[in-house]
Amino acid sequence: MAILNRLMRGRAAASAAAAAAAARRFAAAASSEVGAAFAASVGREGETAERRTKRDPRSWNVQWVFLGCPGVGKGTYASRLSHLLGVPHIATGDLVREELASSGPLAKELAEIVNQGKLVSDEIIISLLSKRLEDGEAKGESGFILDGFPRTIRQAEILEGVTDIDLVINLKLREDVLLTKCLGRRICSQCGGNFNVASIDIKGENGTPGIYMAPLLPPPQCASKLITRSDDTEKVVKERLRVYHDLSEPVEEFYGRRGKLLEFELPGGIPESWPKLLQALNLEDPDDKQSAAA
Numbered sequence: 001m002a003i004l005n006r007l008m009r010g011r012a013a014a015s016a017a018a019a020a021a022a023a024r025r026f027a028a029a030a031s032s033e034v035g036a037a038f039a040a041s042v043g044r045e046g047e048t049a050e051r052r053t054k055r056d057p058r059s060w061n062v063q064w065v066f067l068g069c070p071g072v073g074k075g076t077y078a079s080r081l082s083h084l085l086g087v088p089h090i091a092t093g094d095l096v097r098e099e100l101a102s103s104g105p106l107a108k109e110l111a112e113i114v115n116q117g118k119l120v121s122d123e124i125i126i127s128l129l130s131k132r133l134e135d136g137e138a139k140g141e142s143g144f145i146l147d148g149f150p151r152t153i154r155q156a157e158i159l160e161g162v163t164d165i166d167l168v169i170n171l172k173l174r175e176d177v178l179l180t181k182c183l184g185r186r187i188c189s190q191c192g193g194n195f196n197v198a199s200i201d202i203k204g205e206n207g208t209p210g211i212y213m214a215p216l217l218p219p220p221q222c223a224s225k226l227i228t229r230s231d232d233t234e235k236v237v238k239e240r241l242r243v244y245h246d247l248s249e250p251v252e253e254f255y256g257r258r259g260k261l262l263e264f265e266l267p268g269g270i271p272e273s274w275p276k277l278l279q280a281l282n283l284e285d286p287d288d289k290q291s292a293a294a
């Protein structure tokens, strides 16, 4: 991380174009693999056609993947970054839901799989994702942030044949904190709103940094209607995490070997983590600047 920060020290404005220009400046100096991958990820604008492989996305400049265990909040950070960079946030769970709700070619097959409680196959996910990327390219989208994919080493290998991934951001959170957070999840039975009653405030000790995460409390009208999802028990959450780690460790190694993995340890809740994540990516949030100035 320190190397990346050093490489990416300069200031890039939040627009993708400005980020691309900045990345080109840093690309020359980038000697760390992840730094180079990042520089490449936002520096495609000026590349020649010969250097691009597989897809030819003239202005595609962010092709990122978000990894992170269930409950870490990767959807939130992926969504915020997608707004900031002006690229779509593509969550494979959403693709499945959209296909199910449509009259698309896979809708019937998917409905059967889901109704039987089976896992959607890699082939179907890849097919939905390829179509989504093609549609996006046709519409002139300038990149993407993938969330929830690739989940397995096999998916990572298949994805490599479909498109180039520039950077893989692996969001991490202390396991004890993650467990507390998952067990604090509540849903409003009336409006469906998501809340979290866990209040995390661990003091740092022996060189380990403390961690603070505020609860996300419901408004008064929801407070008496909160329910816990039946699968948010300690046993189920721990099993979910174990399965996740078994599958994701090879995926992390896969991208690590290719110099594309950026490990990011969440230092707390969104107010603590968002600015540090932007710093690690050498991005600035213009909204934050405005609110700081106001």
Ligand SMILES: [Zn+2]
Residues within 6 Å of the ligand: 188, 189, 190, 191, 192, 193, 221, 222, 225
């Ligand atoms: Zn409510």
